[in-house]
Amino acid sequence: MTPTGNDHTTETARGGEIHARSDVGETRETNEDAVLATSLTDDSDLLAVADGMGGHQSGEIASATALSSFESALRAGLATDELDGDTDTPADSDCNRETLLRYAAAEANAELEAAAASGSSLDNMGTTLVAALLEGQTATLVNIGDSRAYHVSSDDVDQLTVDHSLVQELVESGTLTPAEARDHPQRNVITQSLGPGSEINPDTDTVDVGGTLLLCSDGLTEELSDGAIKEIVGAADDPATITERLVERANENGGSDNISVVVAVR
Ligand code: MN
Numbered sequence: 001m002t003p004t005g006n007d008h009t010t011e012t013a014r015g016g017e018i019h020a021r022s023d024v025g026e027t028r029e030t031n032e033d034a035v036l037a038t039s040l041t042d043d044s045d046l047l048a049v050a051d052g053m054g055g056h057q058s059g060e061i062a063s064a065t066a067l068s069s070f071e072s073a074l075r076a077g078l079a080t081d082e083l084d085g086d087t088d089t090p091a092d093s094d095c096n097r098e099t100l101l102r103y104a105a106a107e108a109n110a111e112l113e114a115a116a117a118s119g120s121s122l123d124n125m126g127t128t129l130v131a132a133l134l135e136g137q138t139a140t141l142v143n144i145g146d147s148r149a150y151h152v153s154s155d156d157v158d159q160l161t162v163d164h165s166l167v168q169e170l171v172e173s174g175t176l177t178p179a180e181a182r183d184h185p186q187r188n189v190i191t192q193s194l195g196p197g198s199e200i201n202p203d204t205d206t207v208d209v210g211g212t213l214l215l216c217s218d219g220l221t222e223e224l225s226d227g228a229i230k231e232i233v234g235a236a237d238d239p240a241t242i243t244e245r246l247v248e249r250a251n252e253n254g255g256s257d258n259i260s261v262v263v264a265v266r
Contacts, residue, residue, distance in 0.1 A: 012240065013037040014045055018134075019239035020262040023247045025219055026255030032059030033217045033260040036067045036131075040078055045134045046071060047262040049147045051217040053193070054125035062125035065115055066108040066194050070131060073107035074100065097133060098204035101142035105129060105202045109194045116196035126195030129202075130161060130215050137210040137266045143203045145190045146218050147260075152233040153211040157226040160207055164192035188218070212242070213264040219257035223250040239263040 007024040008031075020037035024030065032052040039045050048070065052063030077100045108129065116122040128145025141149050143161040146168075151158045162168060166189040167181035181187060192200055212233050220229075224246070232245045243261045250259045 007031060009035065010240075010243075011035060011037045013039050014264075017239065017266070018045055018047060018262065018264045019243050020047070020260075021240075021243035021247055022258065022260040023251070023255075025258050026251050028258055030057070030060060031258045032063055033219070033258040034060075034063035034067050034127075035260050035262055036071060037262055037264075038071065040075060040133070043135055044078070045264070046074060046131065047134060047213070047215050047264060048129065048131035049215045049217050049260045049262055050127045050129050050194075051145065051147050051219075051258070051260070052125065052127040054122070054195075056121055058122050058125035059127070061115065061122065062112060062127040062195060065111055066127045066129055069108040069111035070104045070129065073104035074133070077103060097140040098142075098206060101131065101133060101140055101204055102202050105131075105142055105144060105194070105200060109198055109200050112194055112198075113196045123196055126193040126198065128190065128217070129194055132209075132213060132215060132264075134209070134213065134264055134266075137208055139207050139209045139213055141203075141205045141207065144200050145193050146188075148216055148218075148221060150214040150216070150229065151207065151209050151211060152214055152230055154234060157230045159226075160205065162203060163190070164203075165190050209264070210266055213266070215262040216246075217258060217260040219255075219259035220246060220250050220261055222257055223253035223255065223259075233263075237265060239265050 011020040020035035036048040050063035052059030128147040130147040132139040146163040149160040170176040
């Protein structure tokens with residue numbers, strides 16, 4: 001678990017193949033993002049980004065609580081599966097990884113509800129969550145909100161998640177072009193988040209990510225085009241270097257929000 005409230009945090013897993021970095025940026029006073037990079041078993045790793053909101057430190061509490069609860073639920077689900085093979089558990093077979101991730105997201109949402117019940121200032125806290133359970137080159141993804149997962153190869157940048165945002169809905173209905181969505185004044189309005197009173201309907205997917213898997217908060221994509229992301233990822237092999245350069249470039253371009261990135265190279 002990454003400590004929160006710090007301007008800058010890093011975390012590494014799988015002997016350096018996975019690196020996470022979160023930075024306060026150039027204009028915000030606190031970092032409400034949280035990141036996670038950890039090994040779950042001999043052959044599975046967990047990567048996650050949460051972008052908290054709520055003010056008065058509640059955003060930091062929301063993102064940190066969501067990641068720690070999500071990780072615990074996932075570890076418990078995987079352990080149950082491995083120990084007794086109970087067919088009723090969320091992870092009763094490989095094809096149910098997506099079910100397991102939805103279950104862990106629901107557990108995190110319930111934890112935020114419980115936390116809010118114990119602290120009056122936490123009623124309006126919320127957080128996005130994007131996470132990948134990485135097994136070899138196979139990633140099972142879960143997404144709530146507008147943090148993102150990308151697959152970056154030498155010739156392409158593929159966004160693997162679909163934002164739960166107002167502008168995304170307007171793009172899908174044909175009201176906005178993707179370019180207009182990028183500059184829209186309401187581009188930060190999200191339509192799903194974890195938090196007290198939230199009903200969530202997470203998206204999940206299973207994808208091959210040979211190459212580079214990138215998870216990030218909107219503080220990165222606000223400042224960097226797909227082309228800039230591809231250029232930076234392609235210029236280094238080492239995830240720590242890649243995350244450092246991504247954050248550095250986002251700050252050079254304004255750093256208007258907290259910036260979080262998790263990179264796995266396979
Ligand atoms: Mn953000």
